[in-house]
Amino acid sequence: MAEIALTFLSPVIEEAISKIMSFVGKRIWNAAGLEKELDKLRGSLTLIKSVVQHAEERQESDPDVRGWLQKLRDVAYEAVDVLDECEYKVLKDNVKSSGRHWNPAFIFLSIMFCYRMTNKINKITVQLCHLKDWAATINLLVTFRSQTCSMQLYPQTDSFTDNSKVFGREDDVSRIVSLLLDLRSSQHLISGISIVGMGGVGKTTVARSVYNKAKEEKLYDLVAWVCVSEDFTDQIILGEMLRHFDHTAAQTNNVNALLADLAKELEKKTFLLILDDVWNDDPKKWDSFSSRLSKILKTNGSSIVATTRSGKVASVMESIPMQSYKMQGLSDNECWLIIKEKFLRSSIGTTSMPPDLEAIGQDIAKRCGGSPLIASVIGGTLSRQANAAAWEAIKNDEAWNFNSGAGDEILPILKISFDRLPSPLKRCFSYCAIFPKDFVIEKDDLVQLWMAVGFLQQSNESCNTTEDIGNDYFNHLLANSLFQDVEMDEYGNIKSCKMHDAVHDLALFVSKGEVLIWKESICNIVENSKVRHLRIKSEGKACPTIPADVLKGLHSLFSSVHAFTRIASDLKSLRSLKLEGDDTKYLPNSLGKLKHLRYFDISRTRFNVLPMSFTKLFKLQTLRLMSCNYLQKLPNDMKNLVSLRHLYFEDGLHMLKEIGHLTSLQTLSKFAVRAEKGYRIEELGSLSQLRGELDIGRLDYVGSKVQASKAKLKEKKKLQGLKFTWSRWGEANNNINNEEVLEGLQPHPNLMSLAIWFYQGKNFPSWMQGGVNSSLNNLMKLKLGCCNECLYLPSLGLLRNLQFLDIWKINKVKSMGSKFYVDQSNSDDGVGSAILFPALREFSVEEMRSLEEWVEVEGVTMFPCLESLNIKKCSKLKTLSMGGFSSNHKLSSLTINQCHKLIAIPSIDGLSSLKTLFIEFCYELKSLPSGLRSCTSLQELKIYKCDKLSSIPNINGLKSLTRFELTNCGELTGLPIGLGSCTSLQELSIQDCDNIISITEDFGELRSLSELTICSCRKLRSIPEECVGRLTCLKELSIGDFWSELEEFPGLPSIQQLHASLEGLSLSGWVELKSLPHQLQHLTALESLTLRDFNGLETLPEWLGDLASLHLLWIENCPNLTHLPSIEAMRRLSNLESLDIQRCPKLEERCTKERGSEWAKISHIPELLINWVYLQHQSE
Secondary structure, X not given: OOOOOOOOOHHHHHHHHHHHHHHOOOHHHHHHOOHHHHHHHHHHHHHHHHHHHHHHHHOOOOHHHHHHHHHHHHHHHHHHHHHHHHHHHXXXXXXXXXXXXXXXXXXXXXXXXXXXXXXXXXXXXXXXXXXXXXXXXXXXXXXXXXXXXXXXXXXXXOHHHOOOOOOOOHHHHHXXXXXXHHHHOOOOOEEEEEEEOOOOOOHHHHHHHHHHHHHHOOOOOEEEEXXXXXXXXXHHHHHHHHHHHOOOOOOOOOHHHHHHHHHHHHOOXXXXXXXXXXXXXXXXXXXXXXXHHHHOOOOOOEEEEEXXXXXXXXXXXXXXXXXXXXOOOOOHHHHHHHHHHHXXXXXXXXXXXXXXXXXXXXXXXXXXXXXXXXXXXXXXXXXXXXXXXXXXXXXXXXXXXXXOOOOOOHHHHHHHHHHOOOHHHHHHHHHHHHOOOOOOEEHHHHHHHXXXXXXXXXXXXXXXXXXXXXXXXXXXXXXXXXXXXXXXXXXXXXXXXXXXXXXXXXXXXXXXXXXXEEEOOOOOHHHHOOOOEEEEEOOOOOOOOXXXXXXXXXXXXXXXXXXXXXXXXXOOOOOEEEEEOOOOOOOOHHHHHOOOOOEEEOOOOOOOOOOHHHHHOOOOOEXXXXXXXXXXXXXXXXXXXXXXXXXXXXXXXXXXXXXXXXXXXXXXXXXXXXXXXOXXXXXXXXXXXXXXXXXXXXXXXXXXXXXXXXXXXXXXXXXXXXXXXXXXXXXXXXXXXHHHHHHXXXXXXXXXXXXXXXXXXXXXXXXXXXXXXXXXXXXXXXXXXXXXXXXXXXXXXXXXXOOEEEEEOOOOOOEEOHHHHOOOOOHHHOOOOOOEOOOOOEEEEEOOXXXXXXXXXXXXXXXXXXXXXXXXXXXXXXXXXXXXXXXXXXXXXXXXXXXXXXXXXXXXXXXXXXXXXXXXXXXXXXXXXXXXXXXXXXXXXXXXXXXXXXEOXXXXXXXXXXXXXEEOOXXXXXXXXXXXXXXXXXXXXXXXXXXXXXXXXXHHHOOOOXXXXXXXXXXXXXXXXXXXXXXXXXXXXXXXXXXXXXXXXXXXXXXXXXXXXXXXXXXXXXXXXXXXXXXHHHOOOOOEXXXXXXXXXXXXXXXXXXOOOOOEEEEEOOOOOOEOOXXXXXHHOOOOOEEEEEOOHHHHHHOOOOOOOOHHHHOOOOEEEEOOEEEEOXXX
């Protein structure tokens, strides 16, 4: 498939004509004498536009037409630049004349400017005339087919955003999971599978299903997903792994530091790592990564799943036990199901396929070659055209027959879909080539970039904003499956997406000549002299040599700061600028000369200040300053940026003065009120276009309801989220009436999220009372925190869309009763047959220190959709009737923590969806809620520090229970009946339960148990002898500190039966014990052994040297321990890597380095930690 630079100029010409039309009739243009010249230009552009469509259709097959279009492209872009310069001049003069009495046209009508613009426009008109004559010689025809982007638009929550539907891959997923489990059973540290197949066959989809299955079924302790593509380096992959396992991990380029942190996270844990889209075929890189990873692992059974197009790449990975899994294509019928689903979901009201389309569609499915990607992309195209002729044209397209022998057959087929996009969408899609493969594309960012480079044009009749048009374009490309992997925010809006790597290849192909990604030693910019959008990707401070005529024509530049500073003065036409951080702290003052600049992103850079010239960027629409930790202040006169629509910044950056002048502003993340003029809350009043979320802080500086109402929040219908914050310590006048201020901040009824922090009023405002006709009926999320003077909560029970409610630290509220559910003062809000909190999914009540009761409203259904309930740190709460849980059939998580005076919990009978139940620090609780055995989905049960709990209800039949923790329940005398029936139980922990005397026989039926802890149960006298030996999956055992008169460990006689499975053992002794259980000598698979609190132990047994797999030995608080086994026994521990001895004074003295009598026994061990001092360390 020949690489041809395609040109789509219809939208560019439309943009130029639109600009001219915006000037018509304005007095300044009449006075300047330019209106006549502009009219000539408009006429020439209109004539050219009439033949451009025909030229675009012929350009791939006719080199003469291609040359004509390339020449027209230069002229059209020049026209747009000249007209843009005129717009800039108007904006500049308006800003300068603001507040003055003379006519702003006085400056504008300078003779020099008029003369220069007239000459430029004349020159462009002459060139267009020549192009018109040339068009006749190459037989370009006049066409008047509409180029407006008419398309069926899809709502953002449409099925096209749902990635869960997978056709025909269930068997592949099952086979791969089975293979992984088989490989794990062979006791390798790491093993895995490489999924090999052509682009678009569904490798990533299958890998994602394997990932989800492993996560849901907890097949591994940890799971991580890393998109690799071309960047296969230890640093990148290990760093991404660490960030999956620890979201708080700091970013570092030090591989050794990464390995150290990963080792901590992976200690005694297994993981599944998905490496998606691997291209590396260098064995050295793979061996480096796999060996480094293997060295930090202590536990067998981790897995890697890699996806790749290349069999060679798969073979490179075989340095660890890897099996190759060849992905086959889908059947013709499965491809047809994808196409059919696309069509039916896009055709509102249609439930069946028209017979004529079904026959053609099935023929097209046969041509998809089993590729789900092709079926999905072509299906998206077919879904927009419900006529047989269009489907026949797609079926008979010559691209299906393309075969270059180079393995890129998918590209021309995907181009069938691209060819049928309207021209505006072709440009928008092509632009996406500027992003790297597997890049997470933020939707709003992409729309703002499209807007900056002029791809989004409003028609005069449209009432939609430019951003609305961009969102429509995005949804259209998504419906065509040109975007995928969509992520949504809490309101159901699309946040981000990715492009399939084959679709990214298509974007690179169709954008050739327009978009260029420069890499060192890969491409020559001189050979791409017409490029408009450039990404400079380089290591260090390398920078390409770019000719001045290329720089002059650039519209987009993504580069390092260093590269930009070298070329800034030559960027005459730049529209969008995205800079990546390096050590540079200052921007050149020439930044202010970028008069066409509309988009500027310096997030995560190290700039201290912006140059004063920055405020001359009158056309700037988007400014992104996220994570600019060194930037403390913005220039004065930021109010001059009159075109600014989107401003992103974080805490720490001083607020803009007189932000109310920026009347086009739509995105403003934060506004901190101050007392000085220019920073008061009325600045928000003129910002009528605000949308998204707004955080208003330091409300102490608002003095009254009248002042607050000047923000005009009630009129801002596009705002989705609001956060109101008063200063924590009351920075302003403490006598200001908080209640009046909050009353004046009433938002528009469209609001979906509201948070109120540090409010000091006693009552919440009237507009927060959630009656039938509440002004908050669209509210989905509400957070109330640190409102310390409030006596009552607002009435919220009738808010029909409220899904998330978080109440935190409202310390004077004593009761949550009928007033909390319904406003009794409103006669229209009688409870009657109403459902209270009908949509609430997550409810959290925390640190309500005065709350004593939570009572129900009788005879009313409450919380029918509740999925998660957290009640924490309500230390005075005694009653929790709250309607019981009889209506909460969807409840999956229930946590009650630090409710010290809580006596009883309502019955949980019938909660078949409950998965986690945590009850902690409820000192007065005497019994768990009844109905526990009916919670058949329960997976985790944790009971901690419930001092008066005397019994646990029958749990017979809890087949889903995988984790059970019982800690510090001093009155408990036994384990629950039915424990042995919990056949899925993997982790069981019983600690500090001093009244448990024995363990029941059915304990041995827990055949899935992998981790068992029975510690500090100081009256425990017996564990049935054969029980432990029957736990054949047990890997980790912690046991000990039992009844002080016992002379041996109960339950261990049969432990030798676990010789092949047990990997970790921790024993806690007591005074009477003078030796270790001799059964331990048979545990040949044991890797970690901890011995603590053996007061009577003086010498470790000689058989300890038989534990050949031991990696770690920890000995703690054995005050009379004097001798290790013989030097011969210690030398037999050939795998021992670490020995720790703490609080064993006699042995510590004998292990003194070089001098102690026991030193020779341990000197060969790589890591020695004695009394918290490293005598030897592995890094040495």
